[in-house]
């Protein structure tokens with residue numbers, strides 16, 4: 166069993182910077198857990214504390230039920246993969262893979278067997294006799310991953326391992342990492358600031374902001390019901406539209422004129438904001454039923470979809486449409502809500518209320 170429990174983790178650097186403020190995380194055995202957030206939110210610091218590379222100011226970290234606060238990295242049974250591959254430049258792939266095993270003093274035959282197995286899993290056969298400078302970025306990253314695999318740790322900790330790859334390599338490696346994690350069933354904590362990576366990889370995602378955890382949930386949970394305005398704005402591209410709304414006559418009336426179905430249990434005495442995804446709106450001919458009038462500001466054509474910005478009711482509204490629905494910039498249009506009940510936030514606490 167190698168779940169990870171982080172309790173009240175707090176990290177203040179010597180210069181006074183508070184990087185992590187009382188973070189609690191409970192990561193299941195065999196889970197692929199993603200920590201997502203903007204630059205500087207404390208992801209790396211939290212991960213390095215799990216690894217034992219950074220000492221927390223206070224709080225506890227348990228791996229597989231054992232308190233590891235005072236254990237050095239080598240005794241935590243983790244393997245870490247960083248954004249930079251950190252391969253030994255003078256060693257061939259084969260020896261880069263064998264290095265951590267030889268350092269552990271494993272017998273030669275077992276080193277060979279484990280290196281062969283990892284090379285097979287990461288399809289490194291043809292690269293075994295090359296040194297890093299003769300490998301592409303993607304190949305070097307596969308070697309770095311394989312070097313983590315050979316150790317057969319209880320936990321993988323990954324810090325933006327795909328940052329230096331191009332878009333295609335990143336997509337390939339994402340698939341590979343997810344597949345390997347599924348096959349091995351090893352607990353993995355994966356840090357990224359890329360929401361697409363987080364959504365496509367994670368069993369669950371923790372969204373961090375300013376050293377705190379804003380939400381933990383499955384990709385669908387954080388997409389459908391962001392726990393705060395920060396999460397609502399951070400997840401989704403283009404991001405959610407946030408409308409000031411008022412509850413009247415059993416409906417939510419948004420600034421600008423859209424009418425939305427209200428969730429149950431809305432407080433009456435607070436100012437409210439509704440979050441509406443671009444795909445929950447529709448651009449149509451002006452004057453059509455249940456539409457508010459607007460004008461196309463821009464249309465970004467991505468092949469499989471068009472992202473419109475429509476100026477309507479004195480503000481810009483983002484709408485995602487299939488590529489068949491075409492309106493030119495400046496065209497008069499109507500905007501209509503076609504989605505379900507939106508999440509609603511308290512504008513002063515910025516938290517989800519219903």
Ligand code: ATP
Pocket residue numbers: 178179180182183184202203204205206207208209210211358
């Ligand atoms: P990024 O995605 O940019 O790596 P992050 O979310 O991983 O960001 P951290 O690297 O954990 O964030 O940094 C959190 C905060 O702590 C930031 O304000 C950063 O400037 C600060 N910080 C990180 N390392 C140190 C250090 N050694 N000394 C002082 N402050 C630090």
